[in-house]
Amino acid sequence: MKVLLVGGGGREHAIAKAFYRSSYEPRLFCVSELVNPGINRIVKETGGEYYVGNPNDPETVFQAALKAGVDFVFVGPEEPNFRGIPDELEKGDIPCIGANKDVAEIEMSKASMRDLQWKYMIPGRLWYKKFRTFEEAVPYVEEYAESVALKPARQVGGKGVKVIEDFQVYLRDDKKKVKKQHIESIYKDYMKGYEDMDFKILIEERVWGPEYTLQCFTDGRTVVPMPAVQDNKHAFDGDLGPETGGMGSIACGMNLKWGVDDDRAILTEEEIKKSTEIVRMMVEAIQKETGRKYHGFVAGQMMLTSVWGPTIIEMYSRLGDPEALNVLAVLKTDLVEICESIISEKLNSIKVEFEERATVVKAVSPEGYPLSRDLAKGHPVVVDEQEGVFWASAHLKEDGVIETGGSRLIECLGIADTIPEASLIAERLTSKARLADGWGLFHRSDIGSEKSLERRMMLANMAREIYKYRERKGILGKRIIWVPGKGLEEVG
Amino acid sequence: MTGILGIYLFDERWNAGSFGAYGLMALQHRGQETVGLELFGKNRRKIAGEGLVDDVLNKLDAEGHICLGAVSPYPVEVKEDIPPFMLSEKVSVAIDGRVTSIENYTWDNSLRYEENLRKAFERFSKGGSDIDILKEFFYSCRGGFAYIAVNDKNEMVAGRGSLGVKPLALGKFGFEGGIIASETCVMDVVGERVPISPAENVEPGWAMVFTSFSAKWVKSSNSCKRAYCSFEYVYLARPDSYVNDIPIYRVRRSIGRKLAEESRVDADVVIGVPETAIPFAMAYSNETGIPIEKGFELTGRRVRSALRPDQLERLKGVQLKLNVISDAVRGKRVILIDDSVVRGNTLANIVYLMKEKGAKEIHVRIGSPHIISHCPFGVEVPPEDELIGRHLSEEKIAEVVGADSFKYLSLNGLVEAIGLKEEELCLGCFNCVYPEV
Numbered sequence: 001m002k003v004l005l006v007g008g009g010g011r012e013h014a015i016a017k018a019f020y021r022s023s024y025e026p027r028l029f030c031v032s033e034l035v036n037p038g039i040n041r042i043v044k045e046t047g048g049e050y051y052v053g054n055p056n057d058p059e060t061v062f063q064a065a066l067k068a069g070v071d072f073v074f075v076g077p078e079e080p081n082f083r084g085i086p087d088e089l090e091k092g093d094i095p096c097i098g099a100n101k102d103v104a105e106i107e108m109s110k111a112s113m114r115d116l117q118w119k120y121m122i123p124g125r126l127w128y129k130k131f132r133t134f135e136e137a138v139p140y141v142e143e144y145a146e147s148v149a150l151k152p153a154r155q156v157g158g159k160g161v162k163v164i165e166d167f168q169v170y171l172r173d174d175k176k177k178v179k180k181q182h183i184e185s186i187y188k189d190y191m192k193g194y195e196d197m198d199f200k201i202l203i204e205e206r207v208w209g210p211e212y213t214l215q216c217f218t219d220g221r222t223v224v225p226m227p228a229v230q231d232n233k234h235a236f237d238g239d240l241g242p243e244t245g246g247m248g249s250i251a252c253g254m255n256l257k258w259g260v261d262d263d264r265a266i267l268t269e270e271e272i273k274k275s276t277e278i279v280r281m282m283v284e285a286i287q288k289e290t291g292r293k294y295h296g297f298v299a300g301q302m303m304l305t306s307v308w309g310p311t312i313i314e315m316y317s318r319l320g321d322p323e324a325l326n327v328l329a330v331l332k333t334d335l336v337e338i339c340e341s342i343i344s345e346k347l348n349s350i351k352v353e354f355e356e357r358a359t360v361v362k363a364v365s366p367e368g369y370p371l372s373r374d375l376a377k378g379h380p381v382v383v384d385e386q387e388g389v390f391w392a393s394a395h396l397k398e399d400g401v402i403e404t405g406g407s408r409l410i411e412c413l414g415i416a417d418t419i420p421e422a423s424l425i426a427e428r429l430t431s432k433a434r435l436a437d438g439w440g441l442f443h444r445s446d447i448g449s450e451k452s453l454e455r456r457m458m459l460a461n462m463a464r465e466i467y468k469y470r471e472r473k474g475i476l477g478k479r480i481i482w483v484p485g486k487g488l489e490e491v492g
Numbered sequence: 493m494t495g496i497l498g499i500y501l502f503d504e505r506w507n508a509g510s511f512g513a514y515g516l517m518a519l520q521h522r523g524q525e526t527v528g529l530e531l532f533g534k535n536r537r538k539i540a541g542e543g544l545v546d547d548v549l550n551k552l553d554a555e556g557h558i559c560l561g562a563v564s565p566y567p568v569e570v571k572e573d574i575p576p577f578m579l580s581e582k583v584s585v586a587i588d589g590r591v592t593s594i595e596n597y598t599w600d601n602s603l604r605y606e607e608n609l610r611k612a613f614e615r616f617s618k619g620g621s622d623i624d625i626l627k628e629f630f631y632s633c634r635g636g637f638a639y640i641a642v643n644d645k646n647e648m649v650a651g652r653g654s655l656g657v658k659p660l661a662l663g664k665f666g667f668e669g670g671i672i673a674s675e676t677c678v679m680d681v682v683g684e685r686v687p688i689s690p691a692e693n694v695e696p697g698w699a700m701v702f703t704s705f706s707a708k709w710v711k712s713s714n715s716c717k718r719a720y721c722s723f724e725y726v727y728l729a730r731p732d733s734y735v736n737d738i739p740i741y742r743v744r745r746s747i748g749r750k751l752a753e754e755s756r757v758d759a760d761v762v763i764g765v766p767e768t769a770i771p772f773a774m775a776y777s778n779e780t781g782i783p784i785e786k787g788f789e790l791t792g793r794r795v796r797s798a799l800r801p802d803q804l805e806r807l808k809g810v811q812l813k814l815n816v817i818s819d820a821v822r823g824k825r826v827i828l829i830d831d832s833v834v835r836g837n838t839l840a841n842i843v844y845l846m847k848e849k850g851a852k853e854i855h856v857r858i859g860s861p862h863i864i865s866h867c868p869f870g871v872e873v874p875p876e877d878e879l880i881g882r883h884l885s886e887e888k889i890a891e892v893v894g895a896d897s898f899k900y901l902s903l904n905g906l907v908e909a910i911g912l913k914e915e916e917l918c919l920g921c922f923n924c925v926y927p928e929v
Binding site for chain 2: 162163164165167168170171173174177178181182233234235236237238239240241242243367368369371372375440442
């Protein structure tokens with residue numbers, strides 16, 4: 001058996017490892033821009049080949065798949081989905097695990113995702129506005145002082161989101177100014193070069209609560225959830241600093257438990273059920289809307305909010321990075337078997353099982369990430385490779401030297417009975433990398449610590465208390481506002 | 493004591509000015525003599541003056557994504573010493589508390605405090621301003637203090653001396669940056685509203701270092717000797733703040749309960765002296781079942797009378813602040829609760845006013861032990877010969893102030909109300925026992 005993996009980050013290294021474990025012993029091929037040293041080793045060991053090329057270019061991937069003569073292709077990141085790689089392969093009769101261009105719209109266009117959610121009245125829908133130009137959005141920001149998330153309307157590599165809490169009237173002018181500047185840069189910088197969408201700017205209501213990613217397998221008929229994972233987006237310890245692709249993630253059981261034999265959990269089983277139902281409804285809606293089948297991964301990047309309980313922040317058309325590491329580490333079922341059942345649309349005929357263990361991932365990044373990636377790039381790396389160390393944004397050059405790619409360098413995985421214990425294991429692994437030129441590396445030591453877990457649970461409880469009240473009152477998700485002089489307005 | 497704050501926003505498009513101004517307003521209770529706010533961005537500019545935040549920072553025309561500010565209760569001799577002050581040409585600093593000595597530096601008593609710090613820093617840094625040098629310099633300082641410093645590369649370091657005398661907390665501002673301040677109420681006022689405790693305690697001997705692409709904790713000392721200022725809990729901090737992760741309001745209520753246990757007396761009404769003693773009085777009333785009443789109404793601006801530097805000003809403050817509401821006290825036996833007694837003359841004034849309005853009996857209860865000694869870490873305590881508690885018994889004080897009875901909270905009662913171990917607290921002003929620095 002032969003499999004072609006598209007993409008070369010930490011997530012793809014974890015996928016490669018999962019294939020390496022398979023009893024089908026597939027030969028692994030890979031196409032990506034940088035040569036990931038970890039994937040490269042597995043490719044070499046299994047007798048495959050590493051193609052250096054643009055994973056977003058349909059022709060490149062198609063030719064690689066043809067040349068290798070693979071049984072199926074597995075797409076890691078989102079951008080190849082957006083560029084229609086699964087569609088191109090389908091045309092050539094090559095099976096593919098990856099959302100096709102049409103269904104991947106639920107991730108690519110954050111605006112269409114909200115349209116869809118409201119059209120089909122799927123729970124957990126946030127209030128939003130979309131704009132075609134900067135000029136169109138300005139009067140809105142001028143008029144309404146609200147706590148908002150300002151987003152590029154397209155998924156642009158997880159960048160460009162700014163969340164501005166605008167409650168204190170005495171700070172309103174400063175916040176308005178930054179809001180305007182930011183939507184201008186969304187329009188002029190972040191959306192630059194993406195001509196595949198009409199709408200450029202999305203403004204959503206800001207909500208609070210614990211976040212979690214609910215990743216699922218789907219063959220278009222069945223949606224099978226994996227353990228919920230909590231990612232940590234802030235760059236620095238204590239949830240401080242700019243937003244990153246994710247500095248680390250935790251999971252235990254399906255509902256983010258403290259430990260294997262522990263009743264404490266961030267989410268309830270009921271909330272997981274509701275979240276899975278929301279993701280299933282999204283898959284159903286996008287298939288209905290496009291008339292196409294969804295083969296691959298779908299994930300709700302969710303938040304337990306006081307307004308709705310389980311709420312969609314964004315959708316993924318693939319596994320999360322680093323969330324993929326948490327779930328694949330405890331996946332008991334053979335990944336090849338799952339892939340084949342997705343291709344043949346018989347996912348309901350197999351039992352997908354996960355081991356109940358606590359997993360913690362910590363990413364190690366070069367200084368400069370995420371705001372000045374140019375500074376973070378091109379530093380020679382020394383890594384003492386051990387079980388649990390995954391290569392992420394790194395490039396193995398022909399002379400054997402490994403260089404940083406500018407994003408997260410390695411991702412360290414700890415597995416144990418409780419999240420705090422797994423965190424300590426991951427923490428020890430973070431010291432296994434250094435940069436030969438003395439440039440600094442950083443990671444978050446607080447991910448999965450007892451203190452941070454306690455805080456997350458406290459936050460979940462506070463959100464839960466309010467959304468349960470709303471549920472009892474029958475006003476879940478509704479915003480009821482008295483506008484003096486105008487009357488009662490109801491949104492939601 | 494001083495109120496200090498530093499705001500570090502990573503995105504240079506922000507102007508931290510108003511955040512700093514409103515943040516200082518939230519710290520106004522820690523100092524009402526001078527205000528200073530310095531902004532760092534493309535340029536660097538300091539606005540400073542004497543008075544309240546409202547007066548000094550009402551027209552804020554400076555810009556920068558980083559700011560450093562302080563409100564201070566100390567009058568200054570020269571305007572440049574208004575904190576935050578220049579530690580060198582390149583570095584500005586705001587300090588709460590007192591640096592009492594510096595390793596390898598002999599204090600020059602002919603120089604002002606700020607000048608000594610400058611001289612010591614000049615020797616230590618040899619003209620440098622790297623954030624590591626700055627950090628190391630504060631490691632070499634001894635005393636009871638918290639500090640925030642910003643250098644010419646727009647990097648910030650903020651930390652607490654290893655004794656932990658003075659408080660410091662870290663708050664967040666979403667993905668945009670961090671806020672460091674003496675008290676957590678600053679985070680409520682200008683930070684992101686998060687429904688769990690808005691801030692994290694900065695542990696003694698730790699510092700937080702911000703650069704344009706990092707924010708990290710560094711540990712400067714392994715010493716586990718602590719001397720948390722107990723007066724923060726009694727009087728200094730705002731009741732909506734947390735100090736060392738302990739909610740001030742909870743301590744103030746415990747103090748009221750302790751007073752009820754220790755020195756109960758039969759009476760008709762409980763009245764707290766605004767503002768600090770109100771939670772004491774509420775808890776005393778809850779505990780005893782004696783109803784609480786509003787006893788005073790204020791005229792003019794709210795100022796902290798005990799912090800006014802001269803006697804006449806203090807009395808002026810008290811008389812304007814504390815007009816007795818006659819109907820609350822006429823013909824009644826009153827339990828009057830105040831936070832502390834320094835010289836006793838403001839208390840005497842209050843008791844006199846209350847008797848004049850017809851109170852039948854007045855039993856004074858004080859939410860702290862007697863103040864008998866100075867504070868080496870900057871809390872302004874008058875000379876020892878002025879301290880009434882150092883020289884007179886409770887019975888004598890009752891006679892002096894004109895009350896029917898007078899009782900302090902016991903030292904043990906205070907320690908228990910705070911909830912920390914006695915050896916972790918500095919109780920110097922109450923018992924003359926000071927931590928070794």
